[in-house]
Each structure stands twice: as structure tokens, then as C-alpha cells.
Amino acid sequence: MCSCPYYSGAEYRLQITPEADSPVSGTINVKVRVLEVFEPITISPVLKVALATESLSIALPSTLVLKVYDRRYANDLREFYDAPELSEESEEAFRAWAPSGSGLRRTLEEWKEKRRADDELDIEPSAEETEAYLATPLASYYENEVRVYEHMVSMQGNEIPRFFGRTRFIIESHNAQPDRMTDAEVPGILVEYMEGTRLDNLSIDALSPALCQKCVDIVLAFGDNGVLNQDVRLENFIVPSSPGILPSGSENRRRDLVMIDFAQSRLRREDEDDEQWKREKWSTDEEGAIGYVLQTKCGWDYKPTYRYMVLVEE
Incomplete structure (x- = not known):
């Protein structure tokens, strides 16, 4: 060995x-x-x-x-x-x-x-x-x-x-x-x-609707910036022990959730048209990969956005 x-x-x-x-x-x-x-x-x-x-x-x-x-x-x-x-x-x-x-x-x-x-x-x-x-x-x-x-x-x-x-x-x-x-x-x-607790180790009581929604919002932000992530899961989110305050324009936001591990992610290719990108995002369903899991884990009322929905061709 x-x-x-x-x-x-x-x-x-x-x-x-x-x-x-x-x-x-x-x-x-x-x-x-x-x-x-x-x-x-x-x-x-x-x-x-x-x-x-x-x-x-x-x-x-x-x-x-x-x-x-x-x-x-x-x-x-x-x-x-x-x-x-x-x-x-x-x-x-x-x-x-x-x-x-x-x-x-x-x-x-x-x-x-x-x-x-x-x-x-x-x-x-x-x-x-x-x-x-x-x-x-x-x-x-x-x-x-x-x-x-x-x-x-x-x-x-x-x-x-x-x-x-x-x-x-x-x-x-x-x-x-x-x-x-x-x-x-x-x-x-x-x-x-980042000192904190992984989302999969967090108690059900600590999984507030706001925190669950924040997970989905982060995933959607990646999509909006042309990133496809094939490894979205609870283990890749950390709730910081000390959230802190972050400046963002004229508003202050708490750093209450951090996403990690992008090894199985990729950027949208230059030759990937809107239809191709939409189909890749729909089939991967990053949003659902975290939303539905949280719904099952803590009963959160997850509402899919269907942002990349692709209709089945007849």
C-alpha cells in the first residue's frame, strides 16, 4: 500500500x-x-x-x-x-x-x-x-x-x-x-x-422556509450566469456558524448560506444555442435536485419555477 x-x-x-x-x-x-x-x-x-x-x-x-x-x-x-x-x-x-x-x-x-x-x-x-x-x-x-x-x-x-x-x-x-x-x-x-454545518447535517427545525428558498435562489443564480451544475445536493451547502453582514450596494445582507464544490459543473459553451442550453438545464434539473429533496426532508412547500421547462414533442 x-x-x-x-x-x-x-x-x-x-x-x-x-x-x-x-x-x-x-x-x-x-x-x-x-x-x-x-x-x-x-x-x-x-x-x-x-x-x-x-x-x-x-x-x-x-x-x-x-x-x-x-x-x-x-x-x-x-x-x-x-x-x-x-x-x-x-x-x-x-x-x-x-x-x-x-x-x-x-x-x-x-x-x-x-x-x-x-x-x-x-x-x-x-x-x-x-x-x-x-x-x-x-x-x-x-x-x-x-x-x-x-x-x-x-x-x-x-x-x-x-x-x-x-x-x-x-x-x-x-x-x-x-x-x-x-x-x-x-x-x-x-x-x-467556511466554519459551519453542512445542510444534510442540519436539524429539520433549522431548515426554515427562507433558508430552503435561499438554496434554490443560489442554484438559479448559477443558471442565470451560464453555469450547469451536475452535482447539486445538500452536502454541498454550508450554513456558516457566524453569518456576518455583507455589503451589497445600499443594502446589507447576511451571509447565511454558502455553496461549495463545482468540480462537476461547466460553463455554457459558445456554440450552445438557447434551445440546447435549455434542454441541458431541464434534463439536469439543478433546481429540483435541491428543492424536492428539501421538500421531502423537512416538508418545505417547494414551488418549481419551471424556468427551463421543455415541452415533450408529439
Whole structure:
């Protein structure tokens, strides 16, 4: 077995590339220490980290969330695709294969086509090909999340966390421990840490009609800004412990709900016409994915907007 490099007390040096509209150009190096690993790890390890570097050229909070996109620990994906158990030997074999493996250059669609063809011929993919296949959606999730954060700047710090940039691990060879090795090729993002309670863990009494409506309003705001989210669920909403007051024009609003996790989201494509977009939104039904669930959970009187309703053609 490979020792997981994501554990409480671990320290990393990170290279941060700030978001596109940041006043800081170039990259920034910081040191962080892991305070908590959010369990269970499903697709991406998500870590609560403390900043251990002072005098930065960019203002960062002392506590942050580091989310990494590491195929080795995408546990749900590995189980779904029956990936082989990780070991030092399997990783060495993959790294030896990777430079010459054409799989690393395949798109996700090309991978799916190859896997369909292999299934028809009853060909089992090699362990190395399975690892390369897993790396492909992880890379897509990473890019999706960065694009959504950068696209939804107006909601950062309000309905969604602030986004501070892309990350890569800086490997210091003199401190390397073979059983605790981080991987410089693994990308990540650094975002605002939000202390609070996930919506699925909130008591029924705490799920007020106003809070339920706020969930739907946030989802609709994403649609209004050209975002399709295929992973809308209770677990991806946080009720802050200290809501605080947010300035918004001449009014003050309480920050009483924050949405997270946009890895399975995408922006509307430039070549996607109104009809195509409407059908994609209708079939995904992000609004219903949260509205109907809340209705079942706490009896909220959910009223669908039918904003993207598509009539069935006769």
C-alpha cells in the first residue's frame, strides 16, 4: 500500500497561481500545515490548512481549504472503475509507463470510446491504462472548478467561497519521505474556509422556509450566469456558524448560506444555442435536485419555477 500524503499534521510547500483578475502577477510560494482532512475522501482530498508563511504579496486568511485532484485517492472513482489497489510497485510501474503511454494524451471522450471498444472485444484494460483513465476526469474536474470560480467572481465571498488560486506542490528533496511523498504533478485549488454545518447535517427545525428558498435562489443564480451544475445536493451547502453582514450596494445582507464544490459543473459553451442550453438545464434539473429533496426532508412547500421547462414533442 502507498502511504497517503494527506493527513493531519502534514506540511506542504505550495506554489500558488492567483486567479486571473488578481492584482498579483506571477506565482507565490507558501507553506501550509494540515489541520484536518475532511472524511470521507470521495473524489478529491479536501484539507483544512493553516498558513505558515508571513509577509506575502497577497492577502490570505490564516485558515484555508486546499482541495487536490489526485487520481490515487479518488476513492469513489477507483471503486466504480474497479481500479487496482495502490502500492509503491504499481505507482512505479505507472510512472515508468506514463511518458510513453498514449493514454495520457486522450480526451475523456476518446477514453470512453476506447473502453467501449475494449468491452466489445472483451479486452481488460491494463492497470496503467486504468490509472491514466482516472487521471482524465480528475483533470477535467480541476479545470471545471477553476473556471466556475473565476467566472462567478461576483458571488465569491458571498454565496460561494473566495477563490485564491491554483496550486501545485513544491517537492523539497532533502525532506522527502518515501512513504509520505506528495506529487508535484497533482493540481489543487486554495479557497476560503467556511466554519459551519453542512445542510444534510442540519436539524429539520433549522431548515426554515427562507433558508430552503435561499438554496434554490443560489442554484438559479448559477443558471442565470451560464453555469450547469451536475452535482447539486445538500452536502454541498454550508450554513456558516457566524453569518456576518455583507455589503451589497445600499443594502446589507447576511451571509447565511454558502455553496461549495463545482468540480462537476461547466460553463455554457459558445456554440450552445438557447434551445440546447435549455434542454441541458431541464434534463439536469439543478433546481429540483435541491428543492424536492428539501421538500421531502423537512416538508418545505417547494414551488418549481419551471424556468427551463421543455415541452415533450408529439
